Amino acid sequence: MAKVKLTDLVLRDAHQSLFATRMVTDDMLPIAAKLDKVGYYALEAWGGATFDSAIRFLNEDPWDRLKKLHAALPNTPIMMLLRGQNLLGYRHYADDVVAKFVETAAKDGVGIFRIFDALNDPRNFKAATEAAKKTGKHVQAAISYATTPFHTIDKYVELAKQFADMGVDSLCIKDMAGLLKPFDAYDLVKAIKKAVDLPLEIHSHSTTGMSVSTLEKAAEAGADILDTVISSLSMGTSHSPTETMVEIFKGTEYDTGLDINLLLEIASYFREVRKHYKKFESSFLGADTRILVSQVPGGMLSNLESQLKEQGASDKIDDVLKEIAVVQKDFGYPPLVTPTSQIVGTQAVFNVLFGRYNKLTGESMDLLVGKYGKTPADKNSEVVKKALEALKMEKEITHRPADDIPNEYGKLEEETKKLLGTDTVSTEDVLTYAMFPKVAPDFFKNRSKGPVKFTAEDAAPAATPAAAAPA
Amino acid sequence: MAKVKLTDLVLRDAHQSLFATRMVTDDMLPIAAKLDKVGYYALEAWGGATFDSAIRFLNEDPWDRLKKLHAALPNTPIMMLLRGQNLLGYRHYADDVVAKFVETAAKDGVGIFRIFDALNDPRNFKAATEAAKKTGKHVQAAISYATTPFHTIDKYVELAKQFADMGVDSLCIKDMAGLLKPFDAYDLVKAIKKAVDLPLEIHSHSTTGMSVSTLEKAAEAGADILDTVISSLSMGTSHSPTETMVEIFKGTEYDTGLDINLLLEIASYFREVRKHYKKFESSFLGADTRILVSQVPGGMLSNLESQLKEQGASDKIDDVLKEIAVVQKDFGYPPLVTPTSQIVGTQAVFNVLFGRYNKLTGESMDLLVGKYGKTPADKNSEVVKKALEALKMEKEITHRPADDIPNEYGKLEEETKKLLGTDTVSTEDVLTYAMFPKVAPDFFKNRSKGPVKFTAEDAAPAATPAAAAPA
Numbered sequence: 001m002a003k004v005k006l007t008d009l010v011l012r013d014a015h016q017s018l019f020a021t022r023m024v025t026d027d028m029l030p031i032a033a034k035l036d037k038v039g040y041y042a043l044e045a046w047g048g049a050t051f052d053s054a055i056r057f058l059n060e061d062p063w064d065r066l067k068k069l070h071a072a073l074p075n076t077p078i079m080m081l082l083r084g085q086n087l088l089g090y091r092h093y094a095d096d097v098v099a100k101f102v103e104t105a106a107k108d109g110v111g112i113f114r115i116f117d118a119l120n121d122p123r124n125f126k127a128a129t130e131a132a133k134k135t136g137k138h139v140q141a142a143i144s145y146a147t148t149p150f151h152t153i154d155k156y157v158e159l160a161k162q163f164a165d166m167g168v169d170s171l172c173i174k175d176m177a178g179l180l181k182p183f184d185a186y187d188l189v190k191a192i193k194k195a196v197d198l199p200l201e202i203h204s205h206s207t208t209g210m211s212v213s214t215l216e217k218a219a220e221a222g223a224d225i226l227d228t229v230i231s232s233l234s235m236g237t238s239h240s241p242t243e244t245m246v247e248i249f250k251g252t253e254y255d256t257g258l259d260i261n262l263l264l265e266i267a268s269y270f271r272e273v274r275k276h277y278k279k280f281e282s283s284f285l286g287a288d289t290r291i292l293v294s295q296v297p298g299g300m301l302s303n304l305e306s307q308l309k310e311q312g313a314s315d316k317i318d319d320v321l322k323e324i325a326v327v328q329k330d331f332g333y334p335p336l337v338t339p340t341s342q343i344v345g346t347q348a349v350f351n352v353l354f355g356r357y358n359k360l361t362g363e364s365m366d367l368l369v370g371k372y373g374k375t376p377a378d379k380n381s382e383v384v385k386k387a388l389e390a391l392k393m394e395k396e397i398t399h400r401p402a403d404d405i406p407n408e409y410g411k412l413e414e415e416t417k418k419l420l421g422t423d424t425v426s427t428e429d430v431l432t433y434a435m436f437p438k439v440a441p442d443f444f445k446n447r448s449k450g451p452v453k454f455t456a457e458d459a460a461p462a463a464t465p466a467a468a469a470p471a
Numbered sequence: 472m473a474k475v476k477l478t479d480l481v482l483r484d485a486h487q488s489l490f491a492t493r494m495v496t497d498d499m500l501p502i503a504a505k506l507d508k509v510g511y512y513a514l515e516a517w518g519g520a521t522f523d524s525a526i527r528f529l530n531e532d533p534w535d536r537l538k539k540l541h542a543a544l545p546n547t548p549i550m551m552l553l554r555g556q557n558l559l560g561y562r563h564y565a566d567d568v569v570a571k572f573v574e575t576a577a578k579d580g581v582g583i584f585r586i587f588d589a590l591n592d593p594r595n596f597k598a599a600t601e602a603a604k605k606t607g608k609h610v611q612a613a614i615s616y617a618t619t620p621f622h623t624i625d626k627y628v629e630l631a632k633q634f635a636d637m638g639v640d641s642l643c644i645k646d647m648a649g650l651l652k653p654f655d656a657y658d659l660v661k662a663i664k665k666a667v668d669l670p671l672e673i674h675s676h677s678t679t680g681m682s683v684s685t686l687e688k689a690a691e692a693g694a695d696i697l698d699t700v701i702s703s704l705s706m707g708t709s710h711s712p713t714e715t716m717v718e719i720f721k722g723t724e725y726d727t728g729l730d731i732n733l734l735l736e737i738a739s740y741f742r743e744v745r746k747h748y749k750k751f752e753s754s755f756l757g758a759d760t761r762i763l764v765s766q767v768p769g770g771m772l773s774n775l776e777s778q779l780k781e782q783g784a785s786d787k788i789d790d791v792l793k794e795i796a797v798v799q800k801d802f803g804y805p806p807l808v809t810p811t812s813q814i815v816g817t818q819a820v821f822n823v824l825f826g827r828y829n830k831l832t833g834e835s836m837d838l839l840v841g842k843y844g845k846t847p848a849d850k851n852s853e854v855v856k857k858a859l860e861a862l863k864m865e866k867e868i869t870h871r872p873a874d875d876i877p878n879e880y881g882k883l884e885e886e887t888k889k890l891l892g893t894d895t896v897s898t899e900d901v902l903t904y905a906m907f908p909k910v911a912p913d914f915f916k917n918r919s920k921g922p923v924k925f926t927a928e929d930a931a932p933a934a935t936p937a938a939a940a941p942a
């Protein structure tokens with residue numbers, strides 16, 4: 001009854017977190033039959049940074065990957081991670097593009113849409129959720145987890161209720177940085193399960209070393225689904241090991257019922273595959289516990305350090321860390337995830353170097369006037385005033401940001417036709433162009449050469465791998 | 472009241488598990504003042520493989536390290552790991568050597584003697600325990616944890632009572648391989664705490680990825696002290712991160728009360744130190760969950776694989792893994808730790824290659840006739856008979872093995888004098904010679920040159936580091 005289900009993230013978040021999202025489809029397909037036999041709740045295998053990485057680094061068509069995986073996984077739903085109105089790109093899209101994207105993803109193989117937004121603004125979930133519901137597929141709203149004075153359990157419960165009212169099929173607590181502590185997870189899950197009658201999934205990165213305990217306590221509190229990764233791609237900045245959770249729960253009321261021997265075969269396969277990507281791995285020692293105090297994700301910390309170094313102000317790092325707390329409060333307590341982590345971090349650096357809010361970045365202004373959506377808490381009105389003045393705006397945007405974006409699919413289709421020099425283009429190509437208009441042209445040109453291939457011989461460590469942040 | 476205490480293993484088990492026990496004293500002393508300020512229950516810093524490594528690889532006097540650490544840690548007890556009647560060597564010593572060793576270690580700085588034995592035979596704890604009690608220092612009996620059909624909770628409780636009756640000051644569950652699952656830890660701790668009124672410490676390696684959860688559940692069940700390692704040397708084959716446990720318990724009834732910022736400074740120090748030893752690190756990916764099924768520790772598995780390869784029988788590994796379960800049962804269910812893991816493993820290989828028990832190894836015979844002590848369960852009498860016949864013995868040894876060893880300290884002292892060419896020798900040198908008679912001569916010769924030094928420039932990976940097993 002209280003049996004726990006597992007979603008394995010090995011085909012998406014694991015390699016995004018461990019080796020810069022570089023895993024190619026050819027390293028996925030040979031193990032697909034076994035993965036499909038496990039009986040996972042789902043396999044997260046698409047979205048996040050995989051789309052970008054496929055066309056930018058792998059010369060691989062992400063839509064092609066989706067179709068192939070779907071064919072190879074007849075019994076297991078494919079989950080994708082979708083950044084609300086941003087889809088997989090880095091700006092807000094018009095609703096017609098959102099609808100087309102979701103519809104096409106559903107047709108090509110996505111079974112579960114996990115939708116999130118850096119500000120947890122339900123309005124940024126709206127178009128994607130409605131489009132996904134229309135396809136008949138499963139829609140999951142993922143709540144970005146942050147630990148700020150604003151983010152009480154009550155606030156999360158309130159959010160959960162709002163998403164439930166939008167008609168989503170399940171909820172997820174998305175803890176990108178390993179901030180969710182076991183006893184807090186217990187209380188949070190208890191409260192949400194009590195308030196909302198929806199399956200609840202827990203996504204908690206292992207960065208700080210507590211994820212296994214967090215998942216265990218979440219299960220005790222009634223979490224329905226846990227996100228794990230097969231052991232050989234687990235831990236570090238990735239996730240709790242699948243087999244470990246299976247063995248922890250074996251014989252208890254949370255027993256997953258999964259076949260440990262089958263899982264060990266899969267672990268063994270990926271132990272070899274991982275060797276192909278050694279040069280993209282960053283060195284990660286033990287656990288990184290700094291974030292538990294600073295609340296600043298590891299990737300953000302390195303960015304800040306190099307920003308300060310460029311300015312010859314390396315000694316100011318402690319001031320900046322303290323200033324981040326101030327900026328996060330003034331900006332309405334956004335969770336520190338992409339893109340808000342960069343916005344808050346850079347503004348904190350500016351505040352320390354040039355005096356508090358003497359210089360606002362363009363992104364800070366946009367966030368302050370509502371262009372990213374509604375921040376969780378109220379913002380500092382003095383700082384908002386500065387942003388409005390700088391942008392020559394009368395007042396904040398209080399409507400859904402995407403309401404200001406006119407439909408654009410037709411225009412994007414025309415541009416794609418021009419780019420490809422053809423009269424007809426596939427919806428997939430239009431959407432690829434829409435996501436990454438600067439990268440798509442080269443990709444379209446080279447696509448026919450086929451994907452790159454990594455082998456164990458590529459294992460020499462590179463200078464600085466362009467690691468994508470865990471998400 | 473239920474406040475949890477922490478023992479940090481960074482100066483012993485962490486580097487023994489991660490980089491072949493190579494950390495030199497000069498990398499410990501600069502951080503000693505901060506370590507001493509934390510308020511740890513203890514710092515495990517001596518014994519285990521550190522003694523062997525110091526004289527064999529580091530040209531460093533282990534007694535000298537102990538004295539220096541003791542001087543640098545006035546407020547924190549130094550814990551040492553002692554292998555019962557084996558002390559830190561690889562044979563049973565006479566009681567007078569055991570007494571001298573313990574007395575000298577206490578005088579030079581050990582505050583807590585953690586004593587263990589591969590067979591959990593209380594008679595192998597006797598001499599060391601009595602000697603340690605006589606010094607007035609704290610004596611802890613560590614029970615090696617195994618998961619076999621014999622090892623029920625009742626059996627562990629029985630053992631715990633036996634050790635309590637011997638007058639030890641505290642107990643430890645010593646889980647070398649990461650086999651102790653969270654819910655099992657909960658039940659085990661509850662049962663032991665109910666039966667025995669002694670502080671209980673939990674030592675559980677992170678190898679399988681579940682240690683943080685195991686410690687958390689152990690605390691819920693009433694464990695008094697948890698073994699952790701500062702984050703930058705944590706996880707993998709090492710242990711749960713100290714700061715992570717501190718943060719998990721913060722604000723709960725288990726709150727450790729330790730200063731997280733001080734711990735982060737220590738973590739930062741060891742993050743740099745670890746770089747000095749990169750060439751000794753083995754690559755460890757995520758978590759190794761194989762042992763949860765095979766019960767065979769990772770190091771043992773690699774040994775078996777290379778033994779089979781030498782015999783051109785690499786395809787027999789699955790047969791050997793199955794045979795290990797048979798041999799372990801026939802040999803009276805010894806926990807698979809040094810040296811029993813090697814004995815059982817090699818015998819399983821022999822059984823598969825030459826037929827079951829057609830060929831007994833010398834060590835198997837010794838174990839079967841009682842030369843290592845009493846095995847936890849009854850042995851297969853047919854197999855014991857074979858061993859007795861081969862050794863031309865009438866019956867098994869049922870007394871304490873060390874009863875057969877006449878006092879030997881005087882003889883060892885004379886040999887040491889001869890070796891050093893002096894009329895007087897320090898007790899420390901006699902004991903060093905006693906532990907490693909083959910290594911000591913070279914060490915004595917070169918000692919005056921001083922310890923080796925590792926720097927970050929040594930970071931190129933070596934061919935095959937002589938990694939010591941976690942313990």
Ligand SMILES: [Co+2]
Pocket residue numbers: 013176203205470471
């Ligand atoms: Co993630």
Ligand SMILES: [Co+2]
Pocket residue numbers: 484647674676941942
């Ligand atoms: Co150990």
